[in-house]
Amino acid sequence: MNFKITSEGKISKYFISQDIFDFAQASKFVQNSAYKRNTNKFNKLCVFEDLGGTCSTKHALLKELAVENKHEEIKLMLGIFNMNSQNSTKISKVLDKYHLTEMPEAHNYLKVGENYLDFTRKNSTPEDFLKDLVQEIEIQSDQTIEFKTNYHQTYLKQYLQEHPEINFAFSEFWQIREECIAALQT
Template identity: 50%
Template sequence: MNFDIQSDKIISESFLNTGKTTFLEAAHFVQNMDYKRNLDKNNMLAVLNDNFGTCSTKHALLKRLADENQKFDFQLILGIFKMNADNAPQIKEVLEQHQLDYIPEAHNYLKWNHQILDFTSRTWRKENFESQLLKEIEIQPEQITDFKVKYHQNFLEDWLDQHPEIPYSIDEIWKIREDCILALSRG
């Protein structure tokens, strides 16, 4: 899974300029950055420029690094999982307030040789969500913005249709989800 960074393209050069010479060094460098939303998710260097990122921006950057180095066996995955108080204790209060056991959340990570590689943060591990996965699809780095949001919202609409006992509209459930993300970023 590891490889030497040898490309002279922009992302590879940016990592080399930080002293990271292998994929795993770059991945752990990104993993140790704070979890926080980047202002410009379309900027492929946002994570390195801002020194923080989310599952989306961090894994899109690492996927691009792999691609620049001709390592096309890395996949960028969009997974939907049951985010709950067990796998994300910071959101327990939000879920209880809205009487929800979980909320379907979109999460990006890499796959290599059918193995999940998650470099979201120092504390987030694949064990936090792997057993709670509802759906996975492969996406491209440029799909972490509008496509990801729309896909997630469509999934939530279907989920609400399948669970008529949940008394929320799509707008309300999206707001609850945003409150969960805020709770996660705080802690």
């Protein structure tokens, strides 16, 4: 998927000011930036300002770039996949510590038709999560913050109800999830 950046929109102008002139270059820039939490994820340019971002801020930025350039075929997705020791090796110690085999995680990525695009990390590919994807919905870039968190927490509460063998209260389970995310950032 590629297109030239021709819009006069704020995000398009920012990419162009960085000598990035098409979607492929923008995607590569985003993918090669550090994986880390942003200081102000409400700021659409936070990936530039923080020199990195999460799956949410990185893919929301690319979705906004696509919208500015009238490429509505690029969809921003919110999926839930089961992180485990195979698809997220950095969380193995956390899972072992709490005797868990998986942690359901909300993940943002792009989709064009049936093609999945993941620019979260330097070596990210959709194959990292696709076989463990349990559900997905299309969202807009402004839904990557509060809506995503609420959607994820609702899913986790349901997951705990469906897995009574997991003896953690929701708040404890969410803290374990936070430990997993911290492990991913190392």
